[in-house]
Amino acid sequence: xKKIITLLTGLALSVGISLSAVAEIQSLRGSLSLDxxxxxxxxxxxxxxxxxxERSYKIQPPMIxxxxxxxxxxxxxxxxxxxxxxxxxxxxxxxxxxDSHYIDRDGxxxxxxxxxxxxxxxxxxxxxxxxxxxxxxxxxxx
Amino acid sequence: MGKLxxxxxxxxxxxxxxxxxxxxxxxxxxxxxxxxxxCISCHEMESTVYQELQETVHWSNRTGVRAxxxxxHVPKEWTHKVYRKVMATKELYHKMIGTIDTPEKFEDYRxxxxxxxxxxxxxxxxxxxxxxxxxxxMNLDKQDERSAERHDPHVWEVLDGKEPSLTCIDCHxxxxxxxxxxxxxxxxNDPILSAGLEAVAEEESSE
Numbered sequence: 001x002k003k004i005i006t007l008l009t010g011l012a013l014s015v016g017i018s019l020s021a022v023a024e025i026q027s028l029r030g031s032l033s034l035d036x037x038x039x040x041x042x043x044x045x046x047x048x049x050x051x052x053x054e055r056s057y058k059i060q061p062p063m064i065x066x067x068x069x070x071x072x073x074x075x076x077x078x079x080x081x082x083x084x085x086x087x088x089x090x091x092x093x094x095x096x097x098x099d100s101h102y103i104d105r106d107g108x109x110x111x112x113x114x115x116x117x118x119x120x121x122x123x124x125x126x127x128x129x130x131x132x133x134x135x136x137x138x139x140x141x142x
Numbered sequence: 143m144g145k146l147x148x149x150x151x152x153x154x155x156x157x158x159x160x161x162x163x164x165x166x167x168x169x170x171x172x173x174x175x176x177x178x179x180x181c182i183s184c185h186e187m188e189s190t191v192y193q194e195l196q197e198t199v200h201w202s203n204r205t206g207v208r209a210x211x212x213x214x215h216v217p218k219e220w221t222h223k224v225y226r227k228v229m230a231t232k233e234l235y236h237k238m239i240g241t242i243d244t245p246e247k248f249e250d251y252r253x254x255x256x257x258x259x260x261x262x263x264x265x266x267x268x269x270x271x272x273x274x275x276x277x278x279x280m281n282l283d284k285q286d287e288r289s290a291e292r293h294d295p296h297v298w299e300v301l302d303g304k305e306p307s308l309t310c311i312d313c314h315x316x317x318x319x320x321x322x323x324x325x326x327x328x329x330x331n332d333p334i335l336s337a338g339l340e341a342v343a344e345e346e347s348s349e
Contacts, residue, residue, distance in 0.1 A: 050287055066288055070199055070317075077321045 044128045052095075053127060056140025061123035062095065068126055073119055080120045081113065172227065178210040186242050187211075194319045207274075214270045214318065215259070222269075253322040260311055261334050268310035275310070308338045 024031070032038065047053075049065040071079040083092040101117040102110050174180060182188040192211075195201050200209045217223050242248040242255075263270065278300050282290040292313065299306055315321060315329075322328075329335045 048286060067286055072197070072316075072320075074320065076323045077316075077325070079316065079321075 044130055047127045047129050049127075056138075058141070060140075064124050064126040073121065078113075078118060078120070085113070172223075175227070175230075176212040176216050176223075178212070181211040181215075184237060186237070186248065190245070190248050191319045198318050200318050209274065209318075213273060217266075217269060218273055222266075252320075253324060253328055256315075256319075256322050256325065257328060257332065257335070260315060260329070261332075263311040264309060264334055264337075267306060271310040271314075277310075312339055 030039070046067065047065070048067060052065045053063045055062060073080065081097075082088060083094040084097050086096065088094070089096040097113065097117070102112070102114055103116075104110055104114045105116060182192050200214075202208070217226055236242070240247075242251050277293075277297065280293060280297065282293055282297065285293065296306060296308060312335075315325065329339075
Protein backbone atom coordinates (compact mmCIF):
# COMPACT_ATOMS: atom_id res chain seq x y z
CA UNK A 1 0.00 0.00 0.00
CA LYS A 2 2.68 2.45 1.08
CA LYS A 3 4.75 1.67 -1.98
CA ILE A 4 1.85 2.48 -4.33
CA ILE A 5 1.20 5.79 -2.57
CA THR A 6 4.82 6.90 -2.70
CA LEU A 7 4.99 5.87 -6.34
CA LEU A 8 1.87 7.86 -7.28
CA THR A 9 3.03 10.93 -5.30
CA GLY A 10 6.40 10.83 -6.98
CA LEU A 11 4.72 10.57 -10.37
CA ALA A 12 2.39 13.51 -9.67
CA LEU A 13 5.24 15.70 -8.45
CA SER A 14 7.43 15.01 -11.44
CA VAL A 15 4.58 15.73 -13.84
CA GLY A 16 3.83 18.98 -12.01
CA ILE A 17 7.43 20.14 -12.03
CA SER A 18 7.88 19.35 -15.70
CA LEU A 19 4.69 21.19 -16.60
CA SER A 20 5.63 24.27 -14.63
CA ALA A 21 8.96 24.35 -16.35
CA VAL A 22 7.18 24.62 -19.70
CA ALA A 23 4.28 27.00 -18.80
CA GLU A 24 5.31 29.87 -16.52
CA ILE A 25 2.92 29.92 -13.57
CA GLN A 26 1.47 33.39 -13.17
CA SER A 27 -0.23 34.88 -10.18
CA LEU A 28 -3.09 37.39 -10.53
CA ARG A 29 -0.44 40.12 -10.57
CA GLY A 30 0.59 39.07 -14.04
CA SER A 31 4.07 38.88 -15.46
CA LEU A 32 5.29 42.12 -13.89
CA SER A 33 8.23 41.85 -11.56
CA LEU A 34 7.72 42.89 -7.97
CA ASP A 35 9.91 45.97 -8.17
CA UNK A 36 8.39 47.49 -11.33
CA UNK A 37 5.42 49.87 -11.48
CA UNK A 38 2.02 48.35 -11.91
CA UNK A 39 0.26 48.81 -15.22
CA UNK A 40 -2.17 51.69 -15.28
CA UNK A 41 -5.31 51.19 -17.28
CA UNK A 42 -6.22 53.31 -20.27
CA UNK A 43 -8.40 56.30 -19.52
CA UNK A 44 -11.72 55.98 -21.27
CA UNK A 45 -13.96 58.86 -22.22
CA UNK A 46 -17.66 59.00 -21.67
CA UNK A 47 -19.70 58.46 -24.84
CA UNK A 48 -22.05 61.37 -25.46
CA UNK A 49 -24.51 60.44 -28.17
CA UNK A 50 -27.41 62.35 -29.57
CA UNK A 51 -30.73 60.46 -29.30
CA UNK A 52 -29.40 58.02 -26.72
CA UNK A 53 -28.26 54.41 -26.82
CA GLU A 54 -29.98 51.30 -28.09
CA ARG A 55 -31.33 49.27 -25.19
CA SER A 56 -30.72 45.55 -24.84
CA TYR A 57 -33.93 44.78 -22.97
CA LYS A 58 -37.47 46.08 -23.27
CA ILE A 59 -37.80 47.86 -19.97
CA GLN A 60 -34.13 48.55 -19.43
CA PRO A 61 -33.55 51.92 -17.79
CA PRO A 62 -32.22 54.09 -20.61
CA MET A 63 -28.55 54.91 -20.47
CA ILE A 64 -27.42 58.50 -20.03
CA UNK A 65 -26.04 59.95 -23.31
CA UNK A 66 -24.88 63.31 -21.94
CA UNK A 67 -22.43 64.68 -19.39
CA UNK A 68 -23.57 64.50 -15.79
CA UNK A 69 -20.54 65.71 -13.91
CA UNK A 70 -22.17 69.01 -13.03
CA UNK A 71 -25.41 67.42 -11.86
CA UNK A 72 -26.15 66.61 -8.24
CA UNK A 73 -28.81 64.56 -6.50
CA UNK A 74 -29.11 65.46 -2.83
CA UNK A 75 -31.87 65.33 -0.27
CA UNK A 76 -32.61 68.96 -1.04
CA UNK A 77 -32.84 68.71 -4.79
CA UNK A 78 -32.42 66.68 -7.93
CA UNK A 79 -30.90 68.57 -10.86
CA UNK A 80 -31.92 65.86 -13.36
CA UNK A 81 -35.47 67.07 -12.96
CA UNK A 82 -34.52 70.44 -14.40
CA UNK A 83 -34.89 68.83 -17.81
CA UNK A 84 -36.65 65.50 -17.28
CA UNK A 85 -39.61 66.45 -15.11
CA UNK A 86 -43.21 66.62 -16.30
CA UNK A 87 -43.00 70.39 -16.29
CA UNK A 88 -39.73 70.82 -18.11
CA UNK A 89 -39.34 67.93 -20.53
CA UNK A 90 -41.14 69.54 -23.45
CA UNK A 91 -39.28 72.81 -23.17
CA UNK A 92 -35.91 71.08 -22.83
CA UNK A 93 -36.70 68.39 -25.44
CA UNK A 94 -35.63 65.64 -23.04
CA UNK A 95 -37.22 62.22 -22.39
CA UNK A 96 -39.89 62.37 -19.72
CA UNK A 97 -39.46 60.15 -16.68
CA UNK A 98 -41.50 56.97 -17.18
CA ASP A 99 -44.93 56.33 -15.64
CA SER A 100 -43.39 53.82 -13.24
CA HIS A 101 -41.59 56.73 -11.58
CA TYR A 102 -44.83 58.12 -10.16
CA ILE A 103 -45.95 55.07 -8.28
CA ASP A 104 -45.24 54.82 -4.55
CA ARG A 105 -44.61 51.58 -2.69
CA ASP A 106 -48.31 51.06 -1.95
CA GLY A 107 -49.16 51.21 -5.64
CA UNK A 108 -50.77 54.65 -5.53
CA UNK A 109 -50.18 56.96 -8.44
CA UNK A 110 -48.70 60.27 -7.41
CA UNK A 111 -48.56 63.49 -9.35
CA UNK A 112 -44.92 64.03 -8.61
CA UNK A 113 -41.74 61.90 -8.68
CA UNK A 114 -41.96 59.03 -6.20
CA UNK A 115 -39.24 58.85 -3.57
CA UNK A 116 -38.60 55.27 -4.75
CA UNK A 117 -37.26 56.64 -8.01
CA UNK A 118 -35.64 59.79 -6.67
CA UNK A 119 -32.03 58.63 -7.00
CA UNK A 120 -31.70 58.38 -10.76
CA UNK A 121 -28.19 56.93 -10.70
CA UNK A 122 -29.32 53.75 -9.03
CA UNK A 123 -30.65 52.59 -12.38
CA UNK A 124 -29.44 54.99 -15.05
CA UNK A 125 -25.75 55.08 -15.95
CA UNK A 126 -23.52 56.98 -18.32
CA UNK A 127 -21.65 54.97 -20.91
CA UNK A 128 -17.96 54.65 -21.58
CA UNK A 129 -16.22 53.26 -24.68
CA UNK A 130 -14.89 50.07 -23.12
CA UNK A 131 -14.58 46.96 -25.24
CA UNK A 132 -16.03 43.63 -24.17
CA UNK A 133 -13.90 41.77 -21.68
CA UNK A 134 -14.59 38.54 -23.52
CA UNK A 135 -15.50 38.58 -27.16
CA UNK A 136 -19.13 37.59 -27.60
CA UNK A 137 -22.07 38.07 -29.94
CA UNK A 138 -24.71 38.86 -27.34
CA UNK A 139 -28.05 40.12 -28.59
CA UNK A 140 -30.57 41.35 -26.05
CA UNK A 141 -34.24 40.49 -25.85
CA UNK A 142 -35.78 43.61 -27.32
CA MET B 143 11.94 131.92 -4.31
CA GLY B 144 9.87 133.76 -1.78
CA LYS B 145 9.10 132.24 1.61
CA LEU B 146 5.43 131.72 0.68
CA UNK B 147 6.11 129.91 -2.58
CA UNK B 148 8.70 127.72 -0.84
CA UNK B 149 6.20 126.81 1.87
CA UNK B 150 3.48 126.18 -0.69
CA UNK B 151 5.58 123.95 -2.89
CA UNK B 152 6.87 121.89 0.02
CA UNK B 153 3.31 121.46 1.38
CA UNK B 154 2.19 120.43 -2.07
CA UNK B 155 4.90 117.82 -2.36
CA UNK B 156 4.25 116.46 1.13
CA UNK B 157 0.52 116.49 0.46
CA UNK B 158 0.93 114.61 -2.80
CA UNK B 159 3.14 111.95 -1.22
CA UNK B 160 0.79 111.60 1.74
CA UNK B 161 -2.18 111.38 -0.60
CA UNK B 162 -0.60 108.59 -2.60
CA UNK B 163 0.30 106.68 0.54
CA UNK B 164 -3.12 107.09 2.13
CA UNK B 165 -5.12 106.42 -1.03
CA UNK B 166 -2.91 103.44 -1.81
CA UNK B 167 -3.34 102.20 1.74
CA UNK B 168 -7.09 102.56 1.47
CA UNK B 169 -7.25 100.61 -1.75
CA UNK B 170 -4.85 98.00 -0.48
CA UNK B 171 -6.94 97.35 2.62
CA UNK B 172 -10.09 97.34 0.49
CA UNK B 173 -8.55 94.68 -1.72
CA UNK B 174 -7.70 92.63 1.34
CA UNK B 175 -11.42 92.29 1.95
CA UNK B 176 -11.77 90.99 -1.59
CA UNK B 177 -9.84 87.79 -1.02
CA UNK B 178 -10.98 84.23 -0.45
CA UNK B 179 -9.12 84.11 2.88
CA UNK B 180 -11.04 87.08 4.15
CA CYS B 181 -14.40 85.66 3.14
CA ILE B 182 -13.78 82.28 4.76
CA SER B 183 -12.51 83.86 7.94
CA CYS B 184 -16.18 83.81 8.97
CA HIS B 185 -17.15 80.27 9.93
CA GLU B 186 -20.65 80.87 8.56
CA MET B 187 -19.17 81.00 5.10
CA GLU B 188 -16.32 78.56 5.55
CA SER B 189 -18.38 75.64 6.82
CA THR B 190 -21.28 76.01 4.40
CA VAL B 191 -20.96 77.62 0.99
CA TYR B 192 -17.20 77.23 0.81
CA GLN B 193 -17.51 73.47 1.27
CA GLU B 194 -20.19 73.31 -1.42
CA LEU B 195 -18.02 75.28 -3.83
CA GLN B 196 -15.34 72.61 -3.62
CA GLU B 197 -17.61 70.10 -5.36
CA THR B 198 -18.16 72.32 -8.38
CA VAL B 199 -16.58 73.10 -11.70
CA HIS B 200 -15.51 76.56 -10.58
CA TRP B 201 -13.24 74.97 -7.99
CA SER B 202 -11.56 72.28 -10.01
CA ASN B 203 -11.83 71.54 -13.71
CA ARG B 204 -9.90 70.42 -16.76
CA THR B 205 -7.99 73.65 -17.31
CA GLY B 206 -7.50 74.77 -13.73
CA VAL B 207 -8.96 78.20 -14.53
CA ARG B 208 -11.11 78.91 -11.51
CA ALA B 209 -13.09 81.41 -9.52
CA UNK B 210 -13.08 82.14 -5.81
CA UNK B 211 -15.52 84.16 -3.68
CA UNK B 212 -14.71 87.70 -4.86
CA UNK B 213 -14.69 86.78 -8.55
CA UNK B 214 -18.45 86.21 -8.48
CA HIS B 215 -19.62 88.24 -5.52
CA VAL B 216 -17.57 91.44 -5.70
CA PRO B 217 -17.81 93.64 -8.81
CA LYS B 218 -14.54 94.53 -10.45
CA GLU B 219 -15.39 98.09 -11.52
CA TRP B 220 -14.46 100.56 -8.83
CA THR B 221 -17.81 102.32 -8.46
CA HIS B 222 -19.81 99.11 -8.22
CA LYS B 223 -17.17 97.66 -5.92
CA VAL B 224 -17.32 100.53 -3.45
CA TYR B 225 -21.13 100.45 -3.53
CA ARG B 226 -21.03 96.76 -2.69
CA LYS B 227 -18.58 97.37 0.12
CA VAL B 228 -20.86 99.98 1.63
CA MET B 229 -23.80 97.54 1.45
CA ALA B 230 -21.59 94.94 3.10
CA THR B 231 -22.05 96.71 6.41
CA LYS B 232 -25.37 94.86 6.50
CA GLU B 233 -23.38 91.63 6.55
CA LEU B 234 -21.22 92.89 9.39
CA TYR B 235 -24.36 93.68 11.34
CA HIS B 236 -25.82 90.22 10.78
CA LYS B 237 -22.52 88.62 11.73
CA MET B 238 -22.69 90.54 14.98
CA ILE B 239 -26.22 89.42 15.82
CA GLY B 240 -25.56 85.90 14.53
CA THR B 241 -28.35 85.56 11.98
CA ILE B 242 -26.79 82.52 10.29
CA ASP B 243 -24.27 81.30 12.81
CA THR B 244 -25.55 77.73 13.04
CA PRO B 245 -26.12 75.23 10.22
CA GLU B 246 -29.86 75.19 10.95
CA LYS B 247 -30.15 78.98 10.86
CA PHE B 248 -28.13 79.01 7.67
CA GLU B 249 -30.43 76.52 5.95
CA ASP B 250 -33.49 78.52 6.97
CA TYR B 251 -31.97 81.62 5.47
CA ARG B 252 -30.45 79.99 2.39
CA UNK B 253 -33.35 80.68 0.04
CA UNK B 254 -33.49 84.35 0.99
CA UNK B 255 -29.77 84.80 0.44
CA UNK B 256 -29.85 82.91 -2.85
CA UNK B 257 -32.78 84.96 -4.16
CA UNK B 258 -30.99 88.16 -3.25
CA UNK B 259 -27.87 87.14 -5.13
CA UNK B 260 -29.82 85.88 -8.13
CA UNK B 261 -31.74 89.14 -8.29
CA UNK B 262 -28.53 91.12 -8.16
CA UNK B 263 -27.03 89.06 -10.98
CA UNK B 264 -30.18 89.25 -13.08
CA UNK B 265 -30.32 93.02 -12.68
CA UNK B 266 -26.71 93.45 -13.78
CA UNK B 267 -27.01 90.98 -16.68
CA UNK B 268 -24.66 88.58 -14.87
CA UNK B 269 -21.89 91.15 -14.79
CA UNK B 270 -19.64 89.04 -12.57
CA UNK B 271 -19.97 85.99 -14.80
CA UNK B 272 -18.81 88.18 -17.64
CA UNK B 273 -15.65 89.01 -15.74
CA UNK B 274 -14.32 85.74 -17.10
CA UNK B 275 -16.86 84.34 -19.55
CA UNK B 276 -17.04 86.44 -22.69
CA UNK B 277 -20.31 85.24 -24.16
CA UNK B 278 -19.73 86.45 -27.71
CA UNK B 279 -16.45 84.55 -27.85
CA MET B 280 -17.94 81.22 -26.88
CA ASN B 281 -17.09 78.61 -29.47
CA LEU B 282 -20.35 76.68 -29.68
CA ASP B 283 -18.70 73.94 -31.76
CA LYS B 284 -16.60 73.03 -28.76
CA GLN B 285 -19.64 72.68 -26.53
CA ASP B 286 -21.84 69.67 -25.98
CA GLU B 287 -25.00 69.53 -28.09
CA ARG B 288 -27.12 70.30 -25.06
CA SER B 289 -25.24 73.47 -24.20
CA ALA B 290 -24.74 74.73 -27.75
CA GLU B 291 -28.47 74.46 -28.53
CA ARG B 292 -29.31 76.64 -25.58
CA HIS B 293 -26.57 79.22 -25.96
CA ASP B 294 -27.06 79.68 -29.68
CA PRO B 295 -30.15 81.95 -29.74
CA HIS B 296 -28.64 84.20 -27.11
CA VAL B 297 -25.32 84.54 -28.91
CA TRP B 298 -27.27 85.77 -31.90
CA GLU B 299 -29.21 88.19 -29.73
CA VAL B 300 -25.98 89.72 -28.54
CA LEU B 301 -24.43 89.83 -32.00
CA ASP B 302 -27.55 91.51 -33.40
CA GLY B 303 -27.37 94.06 -30.62
CA LYS B 304 -30.73 93.09 -29.16
CA GLU B 305 -31.71 93.21 -25.52
CA PRO B 306 -30.82 89.81 -24.01
CA SER B 307 -33.94 87.83 -23.14
CA LEU B 308 -32.07 85.69 -20.65
CA THR B 309 -28.87 86.07 -18.73
CA CYS B 310 -26.38 83.52 -17.41
CA ILE B 311 -27.92 83.20 -13.96
CA ASP B 312 -31.36 82.29 -15.37
CA CYS B 313 -30.19 78.82 -16.29
CA HIS B 314 -27.00 78.39 -14.34
CA UNK B 315 -28.41 78.61 -10.84
CA UNK B 316 -26.65 76.29 -8.44
CA UNK B 317 -23.41 76.38 -10.41
CA UNK B 318 -21.33 77.20 -7.35
CA UNK B 319 -23.38 76.47 -4.24
CA UNK B 320 -26.19 74.07 -3.34
CA UNK B 321 -29.64 74.97 -4.53
CA UNK B 322 -31.99 75.87 -1.69
CA UNK B 323 -35.11 73.83 -1.10
CA UNK B 324 -38.14 75.23 -2.85
CA UNK B 325 -36.06 77.37 -5.18
CA UNK B 326 -38.04 76.58 -8.34
CA UNK B 327 -41.29 77.81 -6.88
CA UNK B 328 -39.67 80.87 -5.40
CA UNK B 329 -38.14 81.80 -8.74
CA UNK B 330 -41.44 81.31 -10.56
CA ASN B 331 -43.27 83.53 -8.12
CA ASP B 332 -40.66 86.26 -8.24
CA PRO B 333 -41.44 88.86 -10.92
CA ILE B 334 -37.81 89.83 -11.56
CA LEU B 335 -36.34 86.34 -11.67
CA SER B 336 -39.08 84.75 -13.74
CA ALA B 337 -38.88 87.45 -16.41
CA GLY B 338 -37.76 85.91 -19.68
CA LEU B 339 -38.17 82.34 -18.45
CA GLU B 340 -41.96 82.13 -18.97
CA ALA B 341 -41.46 83.59 -22.42
CA VAL B 342 -39.15 80.68 -23.22
CA ALA B 343 -41.65 78.18 -21.82
CA GLU B 344 -44.49 79.64 -23.88
CA GLU B 345 -42.41 79.74 -27.02
CA GLU B 346 -41.32 76.13 -26.66
CA SER B 347 -44.77 74.71 -25.96
CA SER B 348 -46.28 76.49 -28.95
CA GLU B 349 -43.60 75.13 -31.35
